[in-house]
Amino acid sequence: MESWSNRDEEAGxxxxxxPVNVAHGGxxxxxxxxxxxxxxxxxxxxxxxxxxxxxxxxxxxYDVSELQGPVAQRYLRGSTLSLAQQSCxxxxxxxxxxxxxxxxxxxxxxxxxxxxxxxxVQGLRDALTEAASVEEPSVLFxxxxxxxxxxxxxxxxxxxxYKTSKGRLAEAYIVSRRAAALQMAWIEANxxxxxxxxxxxxxxxxxxxxxxxxxxxxxxxxSKNGTFRSTLEPALPNVVQGIKFAFQKVRRKYFYRG
Numbered sequence: 001m002e003s004w005s006n007r008d009e010e011a012g013x014x015x016x017x018x019p020v021n022v023a024h025g026g027x028x029x030x031x032x033x034x035x036x037x038x039x040x041x042x043x044x045x046x047x048x049x050x051x052x053x054x055x056x057x058x059x060x061x062y063d064v065s066e067l068q069g070p071v072a073q074r075y076l077r078g079s080t081l082s083l084a085q086q087s088c089x090x091x092x093x094x095x096x097x098x099x100x101x102x103x104x105x106x107x108x109x110x111x112x113x114x115x116x117x118x119x120x121v122q123g124l125r126d127a128l129t130e131a132a133s134v135e136e137p138s139v140l141f142x143x144x145x146x147x148x149x150x151x152x153x154x155x156x157x158x159x160x161x162y163k164t165s166k167g168r169l170a171e172a173y174i175v176s177r178r179a180a181a182l183q184m185a186w187i188e189a190n191x192x193x194x195x196x197x198x199x200x201x202x203x204x205x206x207x208x209x210x211x212x213x214x215x216x217x218x219x220x221x222x223s224k225n226g227t228f229r230s231t232l233e234p235a236l237p238n239v240v241q242g243i244k245f246a247f248q249k250v251r252r253k254y255f256y257r258g
Contacts, residue, residue, distance in 0.1 A: 026128040028104035030056035034112040041112035062090035077191040113222035123218030131145035143172035143219035191246035
């Protein structure tokens with residue numbers, strides 16, 4: 001069985017990035033899931049992260065055209081997911097492999113359609129500060145997912161991380177090394193059996209990984225709010241999707257939050 005330490009070498013396409021800017025201490029790296037041909041989404045990330053002085057690395061391995069190789073097939077195992085879903089899941093898996101191979105203790109994984117809030121950096125700092133005292137292994141969801149929010153009656157002034165029993169979506173999350181190791185152990189045994197969002201939620205629940213939501217979230221998924229068209233599932237026109245998302249946000253955040 002191959003070891004984590006030789007995965008970078010095996011890929012032959014991923015170089016080690018420079019150390020992450022110290023502005024977000026406690027974070028060893030930022031990995032961004034992106035398809036090589038999705039130039040508009042790549043520019044979306046660059047426009048947002050570059051001015052913040054945050055260093056990051058795109059995950060370009062395992063585009064659809066690269067799913068027939070031995071590593072991908074080891075995890076996909078005749079998967080019935082669409083090719084786009086297989087590619088997305090493999091990119092998330094590859095990000096976890098890099099975390100383990102590089103011995104990172106904590107990393108932020110973003111999808112390429114994310115929209116960052118104006119207080120993104122402060123939210124990142126707050127999440128990392130509070131993460132020092134959370135139960136390990138852990139995954140911290142800093143995005144709103146499908147407009148998911150902690151019930152209002154559980155909110156505490158000055159507190160930003162809240163433990164929960166389920167994940168948000170996989171558009172923006174901070175994963176610890178211990179969590180990544182457990183997640184990869186499950187995938188080694190079972191393969192990629194669900195789309196990325198559902199896959200990691202199932203793994204986290206079965207492996208007893210602590211899940212935390214950041215309140216207020218500082219990332220929105222652009223394919224949910226109509227900025228981008230989803231490439232993983234049937235999608236409404238962007239304008240219609242944007243209206244649907246806005247109404248859902250008002251309903252879930254302000255009226256049915258509990």
